[in-house]
Amino acid sequence: MILSIQNISKSYGNIKALNGVSFEVPQGAIFGVLGPNGSGKTTLLSIVVDVLKADNGSFLWFGQPGSPDTRKKIGTLLETPNFYHYLSAFNNLKITNSISSRGNISDINLVLEKVKLQERKDSRFSTYSLGMKQRLAIAGALLGSPQVLVLDEPTNGLDPVGIAEIRDLIKELSLAGHTIIMASHLLDEVEKVCTHVAILKKGTLLMTGAVDDVLIDNDIVEISASDNDSLVNILRSYNGYDQVILEKGFVQIHLPKGSARPEEINAFCFSKGITLNHLVIKKKRLEAKFFELTNN
Structure with missing residues (x-):
């Protein structure tokens, strides 16, 4: 050193x-x-x-x-x-x-x-x-x-x-x-x-x-359905997520970097009886990560 x-x-x-x-x-x-x-x-x-x-x-x-x-x-x-x-x-x-x-x-x-x-x-x-x-x-x-x-x-x-x-x-x-x-x-x-x-x-x-x-950057998959409360509940049994939150009318699934598989999420929700009307992959900004670390 x-x-x-x-x-x-x-x-x-x-x-x-x-x-x-x-x-x-x-x-x-x-x-x-x-x-x-x-x-x-x-x-x-x-x-x-x-x-x-x-x-x-x-x-x-x-x-x-x-x-x-x-x-x-x-x-x-x-x-x-x-x-x-x-x-x-x-x-x-x-x-x-x-x-x-x-x-x-x-x-x-x-x-x-x-x-x-x-x-x-x-x-x-x-x-x-x-x-x-x-x-x-x-x-x-x-x-x-x-x-x-x-x-x-x-x-x-x-x-x-x-x-x-x-x-x-x-x-x-x-x-x-x-x-x-x-x-x-x-x-x-x-x-x-x-x-x-x-x-x-x-x-x-x-x-x-x-x-x-x-400063690892998370993947975020943003989804929604007609009943987002039910959507959040069924996602609790989805494997591999770090966090599921409801924000501004959308459900955000935070996953480890590079692990987001939107087609798997869509199929999982459909298998649970929920049809998605919105599905977008986002990237968690590193600025947000830094903000979290320094403002908590």
Whole structure:
């Protein structure tokens, strides 16, 4: 495991920012820390990169406690990037290199190439789009060739084009061998980019694991008949459903992803003496799943 977090807690006065959070980040993952604003994401990332100190709990990087050598393997972007607007990308990264002592001057062209800013390296920062500015910030985090990148809301405030650029960049960096840990409050971002996820709500870990397991999408078959109450009753004996509910004049059968067989449902109802007048397959939106997890 690249990162193991054990029972981390953090309070600010009476506010419990983190409440015994534990999970592990496997090597090579794009790991999303997902939750609404105020769920403790930034606090957690700040603790594991030694910006904040936890009240309780511990964490291990590469199986070891944090150390100066360990921190050299981790590139971070936790705040809005601060660059000099009148300087070029190259000269801004020279200053970043000087302050952080990460990498050397020869690394600058390499990281600019990685984030696809090589052709604009001599352009002033003030001429960059928001997406380009964020890519330059990630370039700064890449100085010194870290094994791990820790990114806090890397697409925050970007337009759709900028978001797509950062998503593609994160995937490319992962393919190049970097493990990436990123916080986000956007489910769509995590679904499209991440391989693993931990979901936080008010400092408490709700679920963690592979994205396909945690954010699994249910099949929904929506049906109706002249007597929906009777329809609900007979469906209780139908095999394989997760949930049967009556909603807005229709009966919804929730089933495990990929298991919906509408022809079987129709035949089952007919065998019980009920003729359906409506049958539609729906997909339960992942946003609804996330809403359920974070609002119960």
